[in-house]
Every structure is written in C-alpha cells, then in structure tokens.
Amino acid sequence: MLGQIFVLLCLSSAWAQQLCMPEASDGYKVRLSINTALGDQAYVWNENEMFLFRATLAFAMRSYSGGQDYNVSNIVVCAETPRVSFWFVVTAPLNSSRLIDRSDVEEAVRKSRNRINSAFLLTDRSLEFIGIPPILTAPVTPDTPQWLIVFGVVMGAVGAGIVVLLVTSVVEKKRKKNKKSGDEDIEEEPREKTEGNGFARDGVYNMSFSDDDPVTQM
Amino acid sequence: MGKTKDSGVEERPKWDNKVQYLLTCIGFAVGLGNVWRFPYLCQIYGGGAFLIPYLIALVFAGLPLLYLELAIGQRLRMGSIGVWTSISPLLGGVGIASMLVSFLVGIFYNTILAWVLWYFFHSFQNPLPWSQCPLNDNLTGYNVECVKSTPSNYFWYRETLNVTPDIETSGSLHWWLVICLASAWFVVYVCFIKGIASIGKAVYVTATFPYLVLTVFLIRGLTLPGATDGLLYLFTPDWEILKNPQVWLDAFTQIFFSLSLAFGGLIAFSSYNPERNNCERDAILVGVINSATSIYASISIFSILGFKATTAFNSCVKENILALTNHFEFSDQNITADKYDHWVEYLNRTSPGELASVDLRHCDLQTFLDQSASGTGLAFIVFTEAVVEMPGSQIWAILFFVMLFTLGLSSMFGTIEGILRPIKDLKLMPEWMPNELRTAVICSIAFLTALIFTMGSGNYWVEVFNSYAGSVPLLIIAFFEIIGVIYGRGMKTFSEDIYFMTGKRPNIFWKACWMVISPVMLLVVLVAYVGIQAQTHPSYHAWNPAYELFPKTEMKPYPDWVFAIIVLLCVLPLISIPLVALYQLVRSRIKRSSALVVLNPYCNDGFEVEPQEQKNQRA
Secondary structure, three states, X not given: OHHHHHHHHHHHHHHHHHHOOOOOOOOEEEEEOHHHHHHHHOOOOOHHHHHXXXXXHHHHHHHHHOOOOOOHHHEEEEEEEOOOEEEEEEEOOOXXXXXXXXXXXXXXXXXXXXXXXXXXXXXXXXXXXXXXXXXXXXXXXXXXXXXXXXXXXXXXXXXXXXXXXXXXXXXXXXXXXXHHHHHHHHHHHHHHHHHHHHHHHHOOOOHHXXXXXXXXXX | OOOOOOOOOOOOOOOOOHHHHHHHHHHHHOOHHHHHOHHHHHHHOOHHHHHHHHHHHHHHHHHHHHXXXXXXXXXXXXXXXXXXXXXXXXXXXXXXHHHHHHHHHHHHHHHHHHHHHHHHHHOOOOOOOOOOOOEOOOOOOEOHHHHHOOHHHHHHHHHHOOOOOOOOOOOOOOHHHHHHHHHHHHHHHHHHOOOHHHHHHHHHHHOOHHHHHHHHHXXXXXXXXXXXXXXXXXXXXXXXHHXXXXXXXXXXXXXXXXXXXXXXXXXHHHHOOOOOOOHHHHHHHHHHHHHHHHHHHHHHHHHHHHHHHHHHHHHHHHHHHHHHHHHHOOOOOOOOOOOHHHHHHHHHHHOHHHHHHOOOOOOOHHHHHHOOOOOHHHHHHHHHHHHHHOOOHHHHHHHHHHHHHHHHHHHHHHHHHHHHHHHHHHXXXXXXXXXXXXXXXXXXXXXXXXXHHHOOOHXXXXXXXXXXXXXXXXXXXXXXXXXHHHHHHHHHHHHHHHHHHHOOOOOHHHHHHHHHHHHHHHHHHHHHHHHHHHHOOOEEEEOOOOOOOOOOOEEEEOOHHHHHHHHHHHHHHHHHHHHHHHHHHHHHHHHHHHHHHOOXXXXXXXXXXXXXXXXXXXX
C-alpha cells in the first residue's frame, strides 16, 4: 500500500515535471534581481523562499478564480538558475495533469501583482514575469495643470507691478502739475508788487524841480 | 531721477550712478550666447586652442568697436539716429538700420525667453515632466515618439513646441506659447515702464543673478562624478584646429555678436552718461567681463555635461551587464561595472558564440562627451536631461531657468532701447503720448508680430531669424559705423572728443585698430561669412517623426519662398542706408540748385546778390 502511494507520488511529481519545462506553452519565466533591489538587505534565495513563491502564486490563483482550491502543489517549478530565474506552470486543482491556460495565469498574476511583489520586498522591475508587462502607472495629472498656477502667480505679480508703477507715475505727474501752478501763483504776486512799485518808479523824473544845490554857492 | 524739470521740452534721462550704467552694458553684452554658444564652440574647436583666436578677435576687433560706440554715444549725447545724422546726414540710414535690426532680433529673442518661462513654470512639478514618457492613447505602453527619442526631446518638440514636420506646414497658434509670450512681453514692459529709471533698478538683479547661479552650478557641478572628464574634454587643446579658417571666422563672429554691437542700444545707453566719463575704461571693463563670463559659464556647463556623459556611460554599461546576466543566468550583481571589461574578455574566450548573440551596446565615454549641442538644444534638451539625474532636480531646474531668463532679459533691455530711442528721436509717435504709452504700443506691436513664432513651425522661423536677421546686417552696420566715425567725422575730431571726455588722447593701439585693423577684419569676415553662406543652399533641421532615421533630425532645404524671406530679412534693415543717403543727396542738390535760381523781383543786376552770404544765412 505504502509502496503504491510512493510510486504514485513519484509518478505524479515526474508527470508534473514533465508538464513544466523551459519554453512551456502555458508556463512563465520568472526572474528575480534580489541583490540589485535590496543591496545589503538582500536575503538568500533558498527552498523556503521558493515555497513562499509557490504559496503566493497559489493565493493569486485562488483570488482570481473566486475561491477554487489551489494549493502549493498546483504550482510546479523547474529550471532554476543562480540568476535567480525559473519557469513555472499552474495545474488545475482537481486534475493535476491539466494545465491552466496562459492567459488565466497572466490575469491572476496581474491582479495580485502588488501582493506578490510585497511578499518578496521587490518591485515590478526586480521581480519580473517575462511576458507579463508591468502595469504602467500613468503619471498623476491634477485637474488644473500645475504650471498654470505658477503662471498665474507670476503674471499676477507682474500685473500688480505694472499697475502700481503706472499709478505712481500718474500721481507724480499730477502733483508736479499742481506744484507748478502753485509756484506760478506765488511768483506772480511779487511780480505785481514790484510792478506796482515800478509804476511809481517808471514815472519820468522831472529834473527841473530837483534840489541839487540846497545852498547857493558864493 | 531722470527728468529734472517738467518743462515743455523733455529732459534727457540720466543714469543714477555709474554702477547702473556698467551693469546695464554688461547685462546687454552678457546674454544667452555666452552660456550656450561659446561652450559649444570651445568644444568643437579644440577646447583651449579656441581661446587664442577668440582673444585675438576680442582685442583687435571687439574692444575697439565697443570703445567706438560708447565714445561716440557719450560725446554726441544722442541715440543712434541722432549720432549718425550729426556726423553726416548721408549716414542717417545707419541709425534706422540699427533700429530695424533691433526690432527683428528683439521679437525672436523674447520668444526664446517665452520658452524659458514655459520650462520655468514646469520646473515646479514633481517629478519633472521631461523625465518620463507619457502613456499612449490606449494605456498599453509609452508614447511611441517618446520611446524612440528621449523624454526630454519629446517634451521639447512635442509638448512645448508641438512642432510641425517642416517649415511649410504652419500649424496653428498654440495658446500655451501665446500666454508665455505675453508674460515675457509683460515682464519686459514692467521693467521698461519708466525708461532707464526702472531698468537701472532692474539690472541690479538681472545682471548679477546669473553670476550667482553660475557659481552655485559650478560648485555643484565640480562635486558631481565625471565633472573632471567634462572639463578635461572641454579644455584639452587641439592646436591643429588653428589652421582651419572656419575657426577664426567663428571666433570673430562670436565676439562680435556676443558684445551686442551695432544694435544702437550701447550708443543710447552711453548717451545718458555725464559728459566727462572715462569711456575707455568702461569699454575695456565690459569687453573683458563679457569674455570672462563666457569662459566661466563654460566651466560650469561642462562640469555638468561631463557628469551627464558619465551617467549615460554608466547606465549603458549597466544595461550591458543586465543583458549578460540575463542571458548567461549569472547571479545578479556578480558582474560589477568595474569588472565589466574582464568579464567580457573572459566570456569571449570561453563562449564567443553565446557572447555574439547577446545584443551589447558599445559604451564609450568619448561618444557621450562628443554629443555636443548649442543653442536651444543645449538648454532645453541636454541640460534638462542632466538636471533630471541630479538629486534635488526641481531646485536646479528652477535656478537654471531663472538664470537663463535674467540673462536674456538684460539683453532685451538693450535691444528695446535700440528701438525706443530712435522712435523718440525720429518723432514717429505723437508728442502728447506719455513714455509709458509709447513703450506699451511698441511692446504690443512686437508681441503681435512675434505670434508667428508661437505657431507649429515657430521654432524653424526662430532659427531663420537667428541665423539671418541677426548676422549679416549687423556686420554691415558695424562697418559703416567705424568708417563713418573714423573717416566721416575724422580721426582728429574723434581724438579731440575723447580728450574732452577722458582727459587723454587715444593711444597708437586704438588708432591703428580703428583706422586699419578693425575695418579690414570686418570686411574680411563679412566677405567670408557671406561666401560660406552662399556656397550651400541653406537648409534646416526638421523634427519629423515619420523620417526613417528618426530620432535624428532631417536636413531639409528651405523652400524658395522662405529663401526670399531670408533675403528680405537681410536686405530690409540695410536698404535704409542707401535710401537715406540718396534722399539726402537729392535734397541737398535741390537746395543748392534752388539757391541759385531764386528769382527776386527786386534783384537789380547792378546789385549782385552775394551767393556766399546767402549760403551762410541758410546754414
């Protein structure tokens, strides 16, 4: 009995290995760049990490398929390299000889990509699924483009400057005009006074009644 | 300041102090060309070796012409129209030519400032908009045009200019460029409102701020990796280059255009000086500071460009390492950048076939350093790429564009003065208009004319104006200036003028330059320049995404109608010189002939009217 179970297990794992191979039509290649991403904090890739990967991928399949019982054994991995890169295929939960379609696996991975990345402290660039492009984050565009705000501020300052300068120059001109007319008024009055005196002075001096000799000379 | 008393006749404006005058002249001379043309010339003409023709041109042509303009303006105390008319009525056209050239240059120069403003407004975004490609329409990938070129190329050609594939397709007016252009003209207006009263205050900022920023960039640039590579590359002299006449031509034209001669602005500025002012010292100061600024700017720029080249080289090597790691399935980070060459050698020995199948880019630091650019390409594409790589890129971008704006603005002051002063002197506008209104009208006319540059083909038109309106006419005007002063007014009178102003006569060096060396150099350069331009049919670089070698720009020849416009741009300012001379000749001939033919009914032949006395009376 035990022997039979053992043989079955061996056969199934061998069968599973058959399903998974590089360039499998329903498989994906995964490539991790742990050292590049984490530097000093990098962890060593070993069996435990691989188990975690298979578990997260099973989780992804479960959440995509709406609760179907995917297990760690349904994720078959092969062709591991020191890079770290490997191929995986996903078998159906009930029939381990049937592979899940490539497109379904892709959708599942896409949906839970963020969770898979964070399980390994990696990003879309350091945990690559070759053939599944990362979700492109569109740059955030606020409703009012930011540059218009800066433009508004600068133009407001310049416009205020123009208005202030124009107003001060107009005010100055008015003040000068008033001062000038005020100066003219002040100047005219003394002129009148001198003119008044001048009339007296402008009179002809009659020399015949001049007292040039008060004492007649002997 | 300015008007001392508000009498019926407007008093001539005056500078508040000498510093304002010097800063204005320096600001006028130091412009965008010092930052983005001189470093490029230094780079392509063998670095340190280029300084030799450059300094020779400065000493024998630049300084004498500068001294001449400042002296004649200060002595005759009139703008460019008045100065030339008083030297000889036949030369009145020179002033008009200066005014027209100032107008043509002013409109495209302010368009460049509008572009700088656009980039400045966008420098407040995080991340900078020219650092990444936008997504395409169905959000599946990045925009194709952007991916093929670079994000900064895309931002410049598509999002800023939205450029058409060639100059014949005009496209439509781009509203965002129109409002940036309007803001640029508003800023110019606010600085010019009170004439040199407001400019004199503005130059304290606009003329000094660029030096501050250049110093900050220099310090930052020198601390970046790869800066020394850039500087070595820039200044390594290649003495062979001196045999190439093109180098001498470019050195001369660079000095000439850099000093902003023949615009009429310098004459106007120096005419506001007190009568006895040492203009010789001023000229030498302005000329030397202008060249020193060029060299200083190129050190800053090239340390940053050296950093950019090193960064590009490093990322090229990293790409190759990644390709190798992925192909050979090594552990990542096994191949490091410094061991890259060893690894390639090793792989070549062990598995050359495999190595050949990996698509490796050829990474050479020299190639990256060789990617030279000048003009708008340097500022808006190359430098913006460099700024993105620097930590704290927003600050550096903001500083850089404010520096460019102040550099250009202080040059605009001189250009606008070269337009406004002649208009005041010629009394083209009614007397009752206050100055502020006159300036506003000129700025509005210039803004409306400059709207051509905000269309899709605007960038190509700016190139046309830059290459043709601001080149040959200036050389010809300068030639007439120097001939007019030295041979029209006379070397003797001019020496007396200088003795009156500075207290000493010009020495033999100045005299030799003015009488022989500078005019000959001008003439030779003019002939060589026109000759070289005439040899090839003028063509331009077009940004055409449909071009098979895209992202390289496509060289297209100018169509015939554009060629006609080019000729018009060169000829239109200059046509006033012979026209005015002809007009004056005809007028004086009519006067002379009418003096003899006057029929006086009381003229008895017995009492012959003395024609000499009549001439004296009339004079």
